[in-house]
């Protein structure tokens with residue numbers, strides 16, 4: 001990776017050096033995704049079948065029905081090895097316990113005498129769960145989406161993934177209580193969940209990570225006047241930023257960087273260190289480890305737009321990380337919790353030499369659906385709350401309205417909104433009789 005010394009760069013150069021992969025800003029992306037959305041919105045299942053053929057090499061004859069039947073689900077599940085089933089079960093237990101602990105706590109209080117205010121929560125009724133499967137079958141993403149959706153109480157949980165759907169994805173979906181599985185991926189899957197087709201139901205909210213086509217499709221449908229659908233977050237191509245001091249292990253760092261670089265050519269990995277020896281040592285380790293990786297072509301492309309920054313100290317390292325806003329942040333230093341005190345923005349943080357990012361991807365219990373592109377500065381990691389909507393309730397007694405009414409009428413008058421004022425005045429007048 002290119003090594004840059006942070007304090008020798010101008011502010012403009014620093015900004016440029018922290019840009020994401022140029023593949024993400026591709027100007028043709030929006031146009032090509034829009035064309036897919038329009039086709040699905042107007043031609044439904046017929047368009048889905050064409051895109052299944054075009055992008056995933058599948059036609060209806062190969063995949064049977066778009067929706068998987070019970071027998072297909074059972075047959076796929078039977079093909080999954082006991083070892084993989086045990087790993088899925090271990091991961092499910094940790095994800096379940098961590099997300100169950102996030103249960104909403106309602107608020108019911110009087111803000112003043114006779115004025116009762118409540119904060120309540122209800123599950124979102126229909127949710128769509130996108131499971132990536134273009135270049136790797138992300139079995140773990142099933143658990144990250146389906147378990148919180150079930151714990152939250154979402155009634156209709158619809159799963160989509162590119163065909164042919166991997167057996168273990170089907171098994172994990174079934175184990176997490178999913179009954180509706182559709183064989184469609186990419187922007188066309190997002191369009192189907194947003195607009196609905198003859199076979200695939202439209203949902204209220206779409207969840208899940210994906211490549212740049214999927215992420216762009218989510219962005220576009222969330223603003224499309226033809227549907228009313230929300231999205232969880234921009235969870236695009238994976239990223240990791242590692243902060244390391246001279247105590248860190250170069251082999252560990254290189255392995256962590258490659259673990260995210262292998263996701264896709266548009267992934268990005270960043271090393272920030274106060275040690276030139278670590279910067280050089282990690283480059284050597286990357287060369288060695290990359291040479292034996294099965295996905296070396298993908299990872300090598302991602303490394304082309306990845307960088308190392310040599311900084312003055314750990315405070316500057318935290319500042320660089322905050323400016324970048326990484327999806328994942330690994331802190332491999334002597335005192336990682338000291339560095340953590342200065343961290344303001346990261347999707348998920350991994351502390352110390354024995355916490356590879358992979359544990360969060362699969363099984364520690366935290367959610368791996370995280371904001372990318374720098375959105376971790378404002379967007380949170382996926383949690384149970386995302387599967388519910390909060391709403392407020394208020395109830396005033398006559399005494400409450402007498403106490404609050406004048407303030408409301410004064411505010412309404414000053415906003416020149418007399419009907420608002422009258423809604424209070426008629427009630428106060430009725431109380432005076």
Ligand SMILES: NC(=O)c1ccc[n+]([C@@H]2O[C@H](COP(=O)([O-])OP(=O)(O)OC[C@H]3O[C@@H](n4cnc5c(N)ncnc54)[C@H](O)[C@@H]3O)[C@@H](O)[C@H]2O)c1
Nearest residue numbers: 132133134135162185186209210211235237238263369370
């Ligand atoms: N941020 C997160 O939380 C998070 C979590 C997991 C995975 N990810 C990311 O998810 C992504 C998964 O990507 P993937 O590609 O393996 O699977 P994917 O399922 O996201 O995308 C595959 C689909 O992309 C579509 N596609 C491919 N080329 C296309 C083209 N030229 N035009 C239009 N559509 C096209 C196809 O329809 C295909 O089905 C990776 O980038 C990974 O880093 C992110």
Ligand SMILES: N[C@H](CO)Cc1c[nH]c[nH+]1
Nearest residue numbers: 138140141238239361368
């Ligand atoms: N690192 C991905 C999130 O960016 C999640 C994942 C799933 N499987 C492996 N990794």
Ligand SMILES: [Zn+2]
Nearest residue numbers: 238259260361
């Ligand atoms: Zn990963």
